[in-house]
Amino acid sequence: MKGGLDLNVKGGYDCFLSGDEDALGELVIKHNKKLVLYLTGMLKSVSLAEDAAADAFVEILVKKPRLKTESEFCAYLYRSARNNAIDELRRRKRINESCIEEKDYASDKQSLENSVLSNERDRQLYKALSLIKDEYREALSLVYLWDMSYEAAGKIMKKSAKQINNLVYRGKQALKVILEKEECGYEVG
Amino acid sequence: MRSDNEQLKVILERAKQAKAAENRRKVYLYSALMCVLCVIVAVAVAVVLLSPIDKPMPDDDAVLNGGNLDISSESAESGNDIAESDEKTSSESDVSTENYGEKYITLMLSEYSSAGIKPDGEHLSDEDDTLAGEDAPASPNWSEYPDEEGSDEVLLSGTSSTVAGDEIYSTLYYRFDMAETYEDLDRLWVEDGNSPPSYVSNLGNAMKWMLYYGDTSWYHTVLYLEGAENANQYLDILRESGENCGSSNYRITQCKSFVQDGKYMLYCVLSAEAVRIFAENGVRCSYVGDEDGFVNFEILESADDIKSFCQIYGDGYTVHEP
Known part of the structure; x- marks a missing residue:
């Protein structure tokens, strides 16, 4: 299933x-x-995701870490952005801002999916991923949609390659159940 | 939703702010570091400046509080004036010669006897301790010696003196001190009148200074005798001192004699105690060595040599002029 993302x-x-x-x-x-x-x-x-992503780019721009391979660069960028997102989640939790009402969230998200996910198959998969557990969704999206290795995904999620393998396996099982319920005929694995 | 260009602008703007913040943080850090360094340097300088400096002259207060003196309130007041005179001009000095002399005589003698240290810095032997104890000869009362008319003793008050004690002291001490540093400069005679005021007048000025500082083991001394008819008396003193060679205090290592203008002169190398004995017996003692305690024997081959070297009534301690 690799491919699609450069x-x-x-x-x-x-x-x-x-x-x-x-x-x-x-x-x-x-x-x-x-x-x-x-x-x-x-x-x-x-919008918050854009801010977190921008902060991740800023961090790379200011610190200029010595990254030798593309895998290291992506891992650093995504991990930095993920940390920013976690900080934002914590901030929202601290101020009891549990629900962010964003007027154009649905349209923006749809526009984003269309621009990033080039084919219908990936878009269907992405929608199905939103129905499973966050940990499974994150591992599956990094490995299958973002085309990362288990090691790179492990660096982003602060887990070992074996743990990513387990998460991907369990995620696929959960995804299979959901897709079978929806009878969308999407084959997993 | 932002486009890529908008997102790039946001990133560049935030990066600019982040770098500015980083620079400000570095400036604050360096400033704090410099402040700490300045404080450390200031403390170090303060410690150095406030550290006690060894004073070559004895403290007047220490003398007054030492219990060695039985002076009147008027004398104590005079002593305080001496301490204060460091900050005053020469015209403001108000110290009587007698009291000033007594103080330093007592200090010198008490220091030597109580600490078991001779003026030349050596420690007294057991025999010396005996001498310093009850059986030891009483310390001469230097003040009982009458001041000679036209004496080179410094008068620190009244109209008979034109030179202030503290000025003399600072000048001479400066010369002595600088002599250790500058070796190749011209030498000067110690002027008559420039001497520590605590010794009897029949000691030459340089001899007083040498005894005062006690920095030389042996004193190259010219002994001026009052007349040839009294030569035997002084030779007895000398012989008696020489018999006490067991005590290094009275040791005499070299001696030459001359007769000049009816005056009997001896050139000797004496210990400080021997100098004290001769002076106590009224013999005029002048120093002819240099600041290191050495003397050029070649220029002391004759009485004329000694006369020219010591100028007969002065002594020839030579110091370097800074």
Whole structure:
């Protein structure tokens, strides 16, 4: 099921580290929407997800960590963004802001899905992922939609590759039950 | 929802703010660090400046409180004036020569006897301790010696003196102190009148200073005798001192004699105690060595040499001029 998403950053981040300002724009164009969509699943808000993603880019821009491979860059970016999202969730929980009413949330999310998920099959899968447990959804989306390895997904979620493997397996079982109930005929695995 | 360009602008704006915040944080950090360093340096400087400095002159208060003196309130008042005179001009000095001398004589003698230390810095032996005890000869009362007319003793008050004691002291101490540093500069005679005021007048000025500082084991001394007819008397004193060679206090290592203008002169290398004995017996003692305690024997081959070197009635301690 791999494919569909292009996470190739080879050359982009190296150019950025060497001082090429335009390289940052390329990196943002490549990763911003995917990252926002990933964070939207956690935050249930497109605008907050955009802020968290922007902060993750800012962190890379300011700290300029030495990342050798594209896998390391993606892991760093997604993990930083995920931490920002978790901080935002904690902040909302602290101020009892449990429900964010966003007027254009549905349309924005739909627009985001359409731009990131290129085919109908991935969009169906993404919708089905929103019905399962967050942990399963996150692992499945990173591995199958974002085309990451178990190790990279483990770095983002602060888990080992074996734990990601287990989460993916359980997630697929839960997803299978849901898809069978909906009789959508979507094959899992 | 933001477009990619809008998101890029947001990222760049936030990065700019983050960098500015980072720079401000660094500035605050460096400022705090510099403040800490400044405080440390200031404390270190304060500690250095406020640390006690060894004063070469004895403290007047210490002398007055030491119990060695039985002076009147008027004398104590005079002593206080001496301490205060460090901050005053020479015209403000109001110290009587007699009281001033008594104080320092008592200090010197009590220091040497109580600490078991000779003026030259050596410790007294057991025999010396006996001498310093009850069987020891009583310390001479230097003040009982009458001041000679035209004496080189410093008068610190009244109209007979034109030089203030503290000024003399600072000048001489400066010269002595600088002599240790500057070795190649011209030498000066210790002027008559520049001497510690605590010794009897028949000691030369340089000899007084040497005894005062006690920094030389042996004192190259010219003994001026009053007349040839009294030579035997002084030779007896010398011989008697020489017989006490068991006590290093009275040791005499070298001696030459001359007769000049009817005056009998001896050039000797004496210990401080031997100098004290001769002075106690009225012999005029002048120092002819340099600040290191050495003397050029070649220039003391004749009475004329000694005369020119010591200028007969002065002594020839040479110091370097800074």
